[in-house]
Amino acid sequence: xxxxxxxxxxxxxxxxxxxxxxxxxxxxxxxxxxxxxxxxxxxxxxxxxxxxxxxxxxxxxxxxxxxxxxxxxxxxxxxxxxxxxxxxxxxxxxxxxxxxxxxxxxxxxxxxxxxxxxxxxxxxxxxxxxxxxxxxxxxxxxxxxxxxxxxxxxxxxxxxxxxxxxxxxxxxxxxxxxxxxxxxxxxxxxxxxxxxxxxxxxxxxxxxxxxxxxxxxxxxxxxxxxxxxxxxxxxxxxxxxxxxxxxxxxxxxxxxxxxxxxxxxxxxxxxxxxxxxxxxxxxxxxxxxxxxxxxxxxxxxxxxxxxxxxxxxxxxxxxxxxxxxxxxxxxxxxxxxxxxxxxxxxxxxxxxxxxxxxxxx
Amino acid sequence: xxxxxxxxxxxxxxxxxxxxxxxxxxxxxxxxxxxxxxxxxxxxxxxxxxxxxxxxxxxxxxxxxxxxxxxxxxxxxxxxxxxxxxxxxxxxxxxxxxxxxxxxxxxxxxxxxxxxxxxxxxxxxx
Numbered sequence: 032x033x034x035x036x037x038x039x040x041x042x043x044x045x046x047x048x049x050x051x052x053x054x055x056x057x058x059x060x061x062x063x064x065x066x067x068x069x070x071x072x073x074x075x076x077x078x079x080x081x082x083x084x085x086x087x088x089x090x091x092x093x094x095x096x097x098x099x100x101x102x103x104x105x106x107x108x109x110x111x112x113x114x115x116x117x118x119x120x121x122x123x124x125x126x127x128x129x130x131x132x133x134x135x136x137x138x139x140x141x142x143x144x145x146x147x148x149x150x151x152x153x154x155x156x157x158x159x160x161x162x163x164x165x166x167x168x169x170x171x172x173x174x175x176x177x178x179x180x181x182x183x184x185x186x187x188x189x190x191x192x193x194x195x196x197x198x199x200x201x202x203x204x205x206x207x208x209x210x211x212x213x214x215x216x217x218x219x220x221x222x223x224x225x226x227x228x229x230x231x232x233x234x235x236x237x238x239x240x241x242x243x244x245x246x247x248x249x250x251x252x253x254x255x256x257x258x259x260x261x262x263x264x265x266x267x268x269x270x271x272x273x274x275x276x277x278x279x280x281x282x283x284x285x286x287x288x289x290x291x292x293x294x295x296x297x298x299x300x301x302x303x304x305x306x307x308x309x310x311x312x313x314x315x316x317x318x319x320x321x322x323x324x325x326x327x328x329x330x331x332x333x334x335x336x337x338x339x340x341x342x343x344x345x346x347x348x349x350x351x352x353x354x355x356x357x358x359x360x361x362x363x364x365x366x367x368x369x370x371x372x373x374x375x376x377x378x379x380x381x382x383x384x385x386x387x388x389x390x391x392x
Numbered sequence: 393x394x395x396x397x398x399x400x401x402x403x404x405x406x407x408x409x410x411x412x413x414x415x416x417x418x419x420x421x422x423x424x425x426x427x428x429x430x431x432x433x434x435x436x437x438x439x440x441x442x443x444x445x446x447x448x449x450x451x452x453x454x455x456x457x458x459x460x461x462x463x464x465x466x467x468x469x470x471x472x473x474x475x476x477x478x479x480x481x482x483x484x485x486x487x488x489x490x491x492x493x494x495x496x497x498x499x500x501x502x503x504x505x506x507x508x509x510x511x512x513x514x515x516x517x518x
Contacts, residue, residue, distance in 0.1 A: 057416030077416035225473070245472055268452065268471050287471045289451030309442070310414060310452045329414035329442070329452065353468035355448055360459050363444050365411065368423050368436035379459075383483045384407040386457040387394055388439075388450050390414045391426035 046293075046344065047305040050322055050335040051089040055082035058392060059326035059333060061103035061145075062315040063113065065128065071315065071324050072113050072128075073333055074101040076392060081115060081126065082333075084324075086317060089335060093131055097124040103313065105146040105155065107170055114155050114170075116143035123157055123166075125173055135173050139166040145229065147188035149197070149212060158185040158199050165199050165208070167215055177215040181208040187272075189230040189239045191254050198252070200227035200241050207241060207252065223250045223259060228270045229313070235278030235296045242269040242283060249283055249292075251299060261299040265292035273314035275321065280338065282323055284311040291325055293340045303344035307334040310390065328392060360386075393473050395432050397480060404484035405461075410436045413445045413453065458483055 056075025059082070063072045071084040074097075081101060083093035098120035105114045112134065113126040121141045127134040140162025147156045154176065155168040165179045165188065184203030190212065191198065197210040206220045207227060225245025233240050238260065239252045247267050253260035269292070271284025280302075283292040289311060290304040308327025311334070315324045325334040362376045398408035410432065412423040419440045427436060439445055448457065448468075458467040458479050467479045481488045 247472060267469060268454065285452065287452040287455060287469070306451075331416065353449065353465075355457070355465045355468050358465055359463050360457070360465050361444075361447055363437075365437035365439055365444065368412065368420060368427070368438055374435070374437055376463075379407060379409070380463065381461050382407055383405055383461050384409055384459050385401075385480065385483075386459065387408060387410045388413055388445055388453055388455045388457070389410055389426075390412065390453045391422040392415075 046303050046338075046340050048337040048339060050337055052308065053084055053089055053091065053333040053335065055084070055091055055326075055331060055333050056080045056094060057331050058328050059312070059331060060101070060328055060392075061313040062324045062326050062333065063104040063106040064315045064317050064324065065106050065108070066317060066319045067108065068128070069319075070128070071317070071333065072104050072106065072115075072126075073324075073326055074104050074115055074313075075331075076100045076102055076118070076328070079117075081113070083131070084333060086320075095126055095131060095133065097126070097133065098122050098136070102143070103145045105148050107148060107150075107155075109150070110170065112170070114146055114148075114168075116146050116157055118142055118144060121159075121162075123155070123168060137168050137173055137175055139168075139175065140164045140178060144186035144202075145188055147190050147197070147230075149190045149192065151192055152212065154212075156188045156190065156197050156199075158188050160184050160186055160202060163201075165197065165210060179208075179210050179215055180217055181210075182206055182220065184226075187228050187230040187241065189232050191232065191239065193237075194254060196254075198230060198239055200230050202226050202228060202244075205245075209257075221252065221257075221259060223252075224248065224262065229272040229284075231272045231274045231281065233274055233278050233281060233296050238296075240272060240274075240281050240294075242272050244268050244270050244286075247285075247287075249281070249294060263294055263299050263301060265294070265301050266290045266304055271312045271314045271326070273316050273323065275316060275338075276318045280340075282314050282316070282338070284314050284325060286310050286312060286328070289327075289329075291323065291336070293338060295342065300343060302342060303340045305336060305338065305340070307336065308332045329390070393476070395430065395434060397476065398434050401480060401484055401487060404486040406480060406484040406487070408434050410434050411439050411444070412436060413439045413442045413450070415440070 056078030058077030098117035100118040140159035142160035182201035182204035187200035224243035228242040251261040266285030267287030281294040309329030323336040
């Protein structure tokens with residue numbers, strides 16, 4: 032862990048203050064905050080654990096073993112239970128946070144990818160990508176109540192409690208399924224753009240924001256009108272999203288470039304970007320401090336950030352420019368997955384090629 | 393999408409090489425599973441420590457680095473389908489005029505069951 036303090040640590044042209052970079056388990060994806068107990072819970076997909084972070088000391092104080100590939104987490108403050116969806120186990124693990132132990136498990140359809148809670152009805156929603164469905168769990172009885180059909184790639188969920196509707200982003204179907212939260216039935220769907228991912232409720236303007244990872248943008252759905260109201264360009268490959276406590280800012284984790292976009296809710300415009308760790312994903316906000324907690328899947332860290340962006344920031348002449356462009360590619364020597372043999376960049380001399388950096392997650 | 397592009401681009405002298413980074417654990421196992429799931433037959437290299445990615449200033453995935461026949465970097469980024477095709481066509485102009493039969497451009501991984509396009513990663517549905 033490293034902790035930065037004071038004005039000298041303000042980086043990124045005044046965009047933010049890096050409060051800490053906390054080393055967590057491998058492949059951190061989702062994060063949830065318990066503001067009262069000063070804890071953050073980070074799902075570490077490659078450690079099959081949840082890292083428990085003390086938000087005052089900014090260090091990991093516990094690791095809770097769950098099932099295979101935990102992706103997202105939601106805290107129920109009333110019961111003190113943490114719900115964690117495990118992608119490759121097709122399950123939701125329930126953790127008693129006071130005791131720091133697993134309390135139970137609920138089976139759900141294949142590839143549970145994201146969670147959201149409906150506190151009024153005491154229900155947990157879970158988007159299940161391969162099951163093309165949304166599982167609805169009773170948060171008190173820890174039972175599966177219903178499985179609502181969605182579309183392939185069902186994942187990110189947001190709840191509109193005012194109208195008693197749930198929205199589920201279908202990553203592989205470019206759509207959002209609208210669900211009646213009373214009858215637990217699908218009402219229809221909206222076309223939103225390629226590869227929609229995480230969603231968050233924007234209370235300041237009665238909207239839901241959806242990461243559109245395939246077009247480097249965020250779509251805003253106007254809940255009163257039930258239609259797509261805006262497409263907001265952000266950084267490359269947005270997959271994580273969160274909102275400031277008052278809802279005036281929407282934060283977007285750009286997995287393709289290691290940044291967080293800050294969107295001003297009032298104007299449907301990106302105000303600026305904050306550099307974070309490698310391949311960021313989930314974003315949570317500590318309501319007590321307003322700090323952003325960003326899970327960096329690549330660097331296995333949790334960035335704790337104070338956002339200093341309060342309006343549109345000046346842009347560089349070419350925001351997509353990269354220092355490598357126009358320069359000789361540094362040589363490489365890396366093992367081949369299939370043969371184990373070292374491959375040198377000399378093999379491709381006088382060839383044109385694309386190097387595609389990827390991760391299986 | 394990338395695998396489909398690779399199959400088309402080869403005849404225009406453009407290679408596609410995948411570099412696996414940031415797996416955290418069991419990189420070869422995870423990368424092999426991923427390739428089998430998506431039917432990827434391209435050359436796959438393992439950058440387990442991400443040292444090469446960091447040398448290049450790669451901060452996230454997917455990131456594409458476009459290299460011309462002189463070894464010069466022409467573009468970096470281009471994760472989206474349109475941007476990827478645009479930059480690939482700059483390197484291999486023949487791609488622009490070739491009829492795309494649409495076959496094999498998108499496939500779903502094992503266990504998924506509708507006609508949708510191949511994503512960059514099934515996990516990204518979070």
